[in-house]
Amino acid sequence: MCGIVGLFIKDASLEPKLGQLTSTMLATMCERGPDSAGFAVYGPATKGRAKITLQSPDPDRDFAGLTAPISKAIGAEVSLERKSTHGVLSVPAGKVDAAREALRTGHPHLRIMSSGDVIEIFKEVGYPTQVASRFDLSKMQGSHAIGHTRMATESAVTTMGAHPFSTGPDQCLVHNGSLSNHHNLRRDLIHDGMSFETENDTEVAAAYISWRMKQGLNLGEALQKSLEDLDGFFTFVVGTKNGFGVLRDPIACKPAVMAETNQYVAFGSEYRALAGLPGIDAARVWEPEPATVYFWER
């Protein structure tokens, strides 16, 4: 039960303002999700480099001196940029899996929020505006971003229970609603080798999408397939390296509104989230249809 915002920029001149616009959008959704907040930002790519976003309950202890052992383990130079409780580790492209393995074995108390060429995911417990400001969301740049404010339903209010959930390299998913068959689906996915960090229903949806994509489906196909296998109420917003997708369940009770101009595609749980966007008065504003996959790519 939550608020969702998303902004997918089509006109590169708006990219420097991505964080500022997303931060304003996120702030309007505080009441819908006062427990925790998070956001995925698709920033500029650095040629030959990938990044892994980490979170630590004790960042002073964990992030100091982290780069040396990781560099040694993967045999390549890495660097770390700390942002509050999170750190973005820059590793050579092609060394992501090795770095993740080194983190998993050598630094198991660090949580991996995301990895990919451009994605960074930040999420924490707390009031959404405070979460956004501790990570300086308003200063971030990039091509697209997805933000989420959470009102926890049946799982704990924790950092890992906050959205977005990363679903694979440069992929993320956020959810508003409540799934009703996630326990069974979780067991099936675990049987097929997927692993979980939380009891959250949304993580099951995220893992389901990853699982389908591992089978060779593209994101749009995986979303389409989820309509057959997920039960309950949901609005999903998903991100990929170049893409941005939206899906509502067939009943479509949870609110969703979208806007599109020549400059951007935007998503909000309510119109309030879109009210501050440039040119919104002239934008095409509509509500996504139930059981219909929407997907933009650039």
Next chain:
Amino acid sequence: MTYHNPPTTPRKSAVFDDYTLSEIRRAASTGIYDIRGGGAKRKVPHFDDLLFLGASMSRYPLEGYREKCSTTVTLGTRYAKKPIELKIPITVAGMSFGSLSANAKEALGRGATIAGTSTTTGDGGMTPEERGQSQTLVYQYLPSRYGMNPDDLRKADAIEVVVGQGAKPGGGGMLLGQKISDRVAEMRTLPKGIDQRSACRHPDWTGPDDLEIKIIELREITDWQKPIYVKVGGARPYYDVALAVKAGADVVVVDGMQGGTAATQEVFIEHVGQPTLACIRPAVQALQDLGMHRKVQLIISGGIRNGADVAKALALGADAVSVGSAALVALGDNDPALESEYQKLNTTAGAYDDWHEGRDPAGITTQDPELSKRLDPVLAGRRLANYLKVMTLEAQTIARACGHNHVHNLEPEDLCALTIEAAAMARVPLAGTSWIPGQGNL
């Protein structure tokens, strides 16, 4: 001597017992599931499985009559400009005009008013009879919105957003055609004589994030004066109560599976929801985890019958309880004096639950003008008031015996349990032990 083979005593199945067999035959014959009123009739762990410890040497009891044991309760202290002050911690639950006769609704208002407590409308709007006779009236805001209007909303003393009820968490209402009289039809804007199919979700919001906005609208319409209750059926009480609080409720009402309904599928009443006893501690835990225990008040309902039940619910952390079925009995429902008439309906006093058929000889769950006349609202109101006061005296007696000067000072530690089941559900030790089974999980 001749030796006879001893006959086998006919043995009936415990699985296919007489009731089950009759249900199979009934379904096969009528082609409709059994619909009835009331709450769960099956035996579930209940307040009877708890006992108070009382005072002796380690605790000092209060003297009856002289040493005061207060019973007042204030509901709606979180946001409302005008919280509700009640003299007793027992309220009358929502029951609709439509399911009940106008005289019965009036009697509930009269009885509650004499006793110093509130009564509640139901799925059919507010009647002038009940508003006129109820000093404190809670107006239910239901999925059907029958008769919903801003004037009555403003006339109410509190608003109860009904998300669910214990008899059927997740289910809608069902009022069969027999009871849709002219007046009921007009109040509900329905054709006379048809079955009323009620929705299970509210028409214009779904989920706690939307409910938060709905509550703000209701507060804005009523200028933030009235407490807003949120009523949930006893399904997932920890999460439901936490979400009601997050959505902005002033008061949360949790109705366990023994809570009654006017009419619903028997399978729903008996097989969905948790016993009242099992709902209280998770509900209180949710309030405590949010730092809102006693700030957002908790009302417990579903099978409350006497002052001991009241005291036990309060000891487990409730701020007040609510009675529905018991109030109807106090008015005269299922009275053995009417046994011959119950027999004519193929039932017996004490078992009659076909409230939806509208043939209640007690004149309570009916819209038949002749039957309705049998209930004298003044006399029945007095009976209800007596009953509410007796329950209050009983709860006070227990509270004093445990050394408390207010019924709200009763604690779980004043209780022990007779059965392992009740000990686990109420999270109090099994009698004679310090063992609370099932600790460590919600």
Next chain:
Amino acid sequence: MPTVDLATTSLRELNELLHKQGAGTNETQWEILNPKGRHAVAVGVDAPLNIDIKGPVGYYVAGMNKHANIVVHGSAGPGAAENMMSGKVVVKGDVSQYAGATGRGGLLVVEGNASSRCGISMKGIDIVVKGNIGHMSAFMAQTGNLVVFGDAGDALGDSIYEARLFVRGSVKSLGADCVEKEMRDEHLDLVDNILQRSGLNGVKPKDFRRYGSSRKLYNFNIDNADAY
């Protein structure tokens, strides 16, 4: 003419001001600026005021309206004019889910599109939508009239009681117990009357087709179980 700027005045102050206006008030023209998608704007009004809301609003605009004439110069979120009793609410843009939900009287005019569940559980309100309406519209609609210039989505009029639905465009699918019915003279007159009150023109009553209840679910029959 009082002007209330929601950029500088709280929603509470606005609604309190509107609630203070009685039937005989001289302050009948109101303008509300910068709603920016706020919820519960001008709810519970109980006086014959003319209220212009300059911009898009959120949930429940004009909720439970009585007597007032409220115009939203923009789009509206879920539950516009929910449970309206009387008066008129016009939304110049689109409306979200649940427009006119449980409305008991008055007229709601949507000049754009309405999304799902338009007129859900309506109880006497008249609703005119110039564009299209979404799925599950007029679910459990009890009485009143829904007039749609454009198309209707899936499951129109599911579990409908006595409300009358008039759709000019296509209907993607009808819900349980909802059927097309003959458009008789009385219905042409009714649509004509509603169109005139709505102030919208360019369409003729005969362009509309009528849908309503087949009344098969009015009393339970196990052979209709598929519909439940």
